[in-house]
Amino acid sequence: MSFSLSTVFRPLTRAVTYTRWLHQLIASVAGTLAGFVHGGTFRSTGMEVWLWIALLPVPVLLAAALIPAVRRVEGLQAQLLLTPGPHGPEERAGTGISTSPSLSWRDRGRTAGWLLLRLAVGVPVSALTVQLPVLSFAFLQAAAGHRTHFRGLPAIDAPHGWYALLVPLPLVVLLAVAVWAGSLMAAAAGRLLGPSAAERLAVLEARTERILEHNRLAQELHDSIGHALTVTVLQAGAARAAGSPEFTDRALAAVEETGRQALTDLERALRLLREDVPHPAARPVLADAERLLESARAAGSTVRAELSGPLAALPGPVSREGYRMVQEALTNVLRHAGPVPVSVRIAADAYALELEVRNPMPASPAPAAVGRGLRGLRERAVLLGGKAVAGPDEDGEWRVHARLPLARLR
Incomplete structure (x- = not known):
């Protein structure tokens, strides 16, 4: 049993878990900035805001993927945040992630796919990072006998002490999603940002x-x-x-x-x-x-x-x-x-x-x-x-x- 518990909790003690989480949160920055430019985005309610954040930057990202240097920037960021351990020249070379600019249209296509994947994974993780801690706080309030109604979450009109049992559940789900999404992006980086045939x-x-x-x-x-x-x-x-x-x-x-x-x-x-x-x-x-x-x-x-x-x-x-x-x-x-x-x-x-x-x-x-x-x-x-x-x-x-x-x- 101790082995199983150590396996479960080991990701929480690794720095790379949190750097990968940060990498996912950064992906929603472009959508947030686009939301400020697009009037009325943040007047929406609930999940509509996050839907706008996920859709608005798509044309900008597709255009950015055509710039050769964007692939280099994304490769450097992926090496620093998605791969564990030291980041000297030899260690970076062993990550399987390239830091060269796009040399062909195939490279640009892979860069576009990477940017869209970052957006598709990063925005939901960002939404959960904001909403699930609020849900835990709502359960805590309900356990204390207070009615709660937070924006984007269902109202709790019948508070009861047993809500205390649900307080850690949203946080556990959030950590599990962050670890899984980080592993997914690390694996995808090797495929979409890995060296091209010409680079190899x-x-x-x-x-x-x-x-x-x-x-x-x-x-x-x-x-x-x-x-x-x-x-x-x-x-x-x-x-x-x-x-x-x-x-x-x-x-x-x-x-x-x-x-x-x-x-x-x-x-x-x-x-x-x-x-x-x-x-x-x-x-x-x-x-x-x-x-x-x-x-x-x-x-x-x-x-x-x-x-x-x-x-x-x-x-x-x-x-x-x-x-x-x-x-x-x-x-x-x-x-x-x-x-x-x-x-x-x-x-x-x-x-x-x-x-x-x-x-x-x-x-x-x-x-x-x-x-x-x-x-x-x-x-x-x-x-x-x-x-x-x-x-x-x-x-x-x-x-x-x-x-x-x-x-x-x-």
Whole structure:
């Protein structure tokens, strides 16, 4: 029995019950204002007043539904008053109620249906909110032996003490109607004010973009941190083997510079993931490629570089991704072949950007072609409409080659 009583009385202890009640009362405001404008509305008696309040604002509401911003206002109001709990951005997104303006005639039609439903439910609830407490007071007066006759209610000409038993009944009915009507409007809001197909598609596209951005950041971190760790390991090993203070100093300087750049990339990626800055730190581009070449030289490789064309004028996406592709290719050289001679060619013209990295094949080659790094390199090229290949060539060297078109990006 205690469970049943708690189930019955639980809605009365929830704040959302009363915010939903307020939402229903607000619906009759338009009718009340229209009644003041329409002469003679409040000279009517009984339920005629409430009938006028329910009918007079219908044309105005239908016209208001054509305004795109009305749907946004109604959505915000429904989120705040009809849904329980906190109302932060994440919680509001989970209510199933949209706060976007009307984007189509279907949205306007759903908004019109919502406004008419609010009126159809809100006016009767408002009428009961006014009349039922008065009825309870009339029963109380009758129980005290007084004849009562309130406007809109039947007269009680034979007062008696047993009317005291009826005093709580109108209030119980009022609370039950308010709870039921609030639940009805909350459910209807999800259907009539819920996201349209276009909005759901836009949300899905935005979520997909975020996932792709996170995947791109993960690939960048793989390239940057992997390159830094590879250079650090090689420098530490070379410094230990050399036993020269001068070489050790140069190795430590290279490790410091490479580590500092990796930390910058890591901080930028984390700030993007947290979405707490509108303009994150700039990503490196091919104009900064000399830094990669110096890093490889500091790790012990002999790097022969050929850079040609307007690298500084390349489109941003191509230049940034090209930098990462060269970085990944050099990292693979250092990781799998060690400090061997490397040939790097970066050439740009009006039509395409070509990247090529060559190095001698190691005595016991590791399966680099199936690694994540080279797979990511190919994915970067495909996303830009180009192509990348990696593997041994006819001269017995390992060759990474990529061609990225430029005409479509200008």
